[in-house]
Amino acid sequence: MALPQTPAVIPWWRNRRLLPWLLQAAVALVVLLVVAFLLGNLIRNLTAAGLLLTWRWLGQPAGFNIGESTIPFDAALPYWRALLAGLANTLRAVVCGLIGATLLGTMAGMANFSSNGLLRGLVRGYVEVVRNIPLLLQLVFWYFVVFLALPNGAAALQLPGLTLAKSGLYLAGFGPGWEWAGPTLVNGVWQAPLRLSVEFGALLCGLVVYSGAYIAEVVRAGIAAVPEGQWEAASSLGLGWLASVRHVVLPQALRVIVPGLNTQYISLAKNSSLAVAVGYPDLYAVAETTLNQTGRAVEMVILLLAAYLVLDLLISAVMNGLNRLVQIRER
């Protein structure tokens, strides 16, 4: 019995090689059309409103001050310098936040496996409370309730070389003439070579405590993913708790932890834009003032999007590199 002959030419709607191509081309076309429509719409309406994209305003003097800046800034400098100062402030908060949240989160995550019941309970309580309260509320709490309750002026907390006042933390250091100087009270205002403002403090505390709780869960999951047998094997070799964690459990747990950390780090960087709620002049706060002064909303939002995108992609790239380091390498 002869098999029915397959037709020489397959109709296109049953062609398994052609069909995916056609479908993808159709989807790509639709996406392109939508993008073209949106862009055309934007340009048409901006033209109608006389607001076509221009970047010349970036060179004009900003005219506003920035409360604290890691790079020198004053009101006579152009807008791009103001935005740069804002970016530097954002980076400072993000870098400090990443370090702090990682330390706190790792400790809290490992404490879940402690034999001390009280410690385990405390860590569970911390994670559950902090994860379930919006970050904005926590920032407002840190700033208005915790930091603004500090005493000011002569009543500030003073230790040798250190003063904690309502306006910030002042530390002794080398002054402009390289002489050693401690915090001093001048005309009701504290002065010192090193100063951390309470705005920065509130933002940092908020970010560290909030992200720390998520990182604690990531670390806990990573450690829990290591089979019980590995712990037993480590202790049968005579390793103590700390040595087991360092040499046996953590290297395996990191494979699970690092991808999760990546997500948390990126959220922390984005969450730093809530700084505006506590008066810390980060990139978003400076951009908002700039937008209001210049009216260049579309340009400003494009710059903001680009800045946060690059920042997050950088964090991602570093974490992906780290991920490759800790993965099992097969020989």
Added chain:
Amino acid sequence: MALLGLIPLAACAPPDGSGLQSAKLNGITARDKLVCGVEGTLPGFSFVEPDGRYSGLDVDTCKAVAAAVLGDPDKVEYRNLNSSERFAALASGEVDMLARNTTATLSRDAAGGNGLSFAPTTFYDGQGVMAPVKSGITDLKGLSGKAICVESGTTTELNLADRMREIDVPYTPLKFQTSDQTYAAYLGGRCAAVTSDRSQLAGKRSSFPAPDDHQLLPDVLSKEPLSPATTNADPAWADALRWIVFSLMQAEEWGITQANLDSKLAEAQANTNLADLRRFFGVEGDFGRQLGLPADFTVRAIRAVGNYGEIFERNVGTTSRLKLERGLNRLWSEGGLIYAQPFR
């Protein structure tokens, strides 16, 4: 008699949009609601009362416009906007107009800037500085090296920077996104002073736990003509708003109040020699149609909120809790700056 007189007026009001095209006016009429952007937390200007109703000088502007366009001062949807949101909300069409203590400036007005179209100024203000009485600060020089709280995205931020640079007094600006945060930080003692328009400082102070512990410094840092605004995109709508505001000022000039409106109207209808008043009320002429508004738009606005002087006294005047003098906000005929262009 007066009520009878109104009926033919309403009947001869032209259908909206006849003779001119205003997308905004048509939109408002179709929606049967005016969306008005306000500050929302500023006693005397726009504030939510304990019974949940909005009140204030800016709110009364919204009500006058809603009454003139839609015939009902309550057909307003208020949107609370902070300083940074307001222009984007207006440009995107999310609100039809702003009555939100906004200072008219060149860059906000210019097509190459924010592209707004300002209505006549409803409150002439100036920027001031408030400090606790206990601090002993009596002028700007006393703020040397100290922190000053300011709301971000306002002209006050710029004026403060300019003025302090002029007199060479270093200070630390502390910017917050909303006025609530700004005043919370000031009351929390983080700043030695807070700066804003003097009317706003007076309004906020009236809601402090101990208003008398805070004083306004004598320095006036700037001119702040607070004006309602729309966008450049719809000139016909901007014109309508401008003349609704003017009608409230004109009413005060001619002594037309909420109470005597009906008798004045009856008088105008009866006496053909009162040409000015007849045109103003829409008894004759077609001012309303020219603006795309009902013929009796002035009558509707005044009936809803009274004349400018009544609005001022009720919300911010010496008998209100803000206790502000009329000052610059008197009529031009009494030495102030309030001046309605002629209804001709």
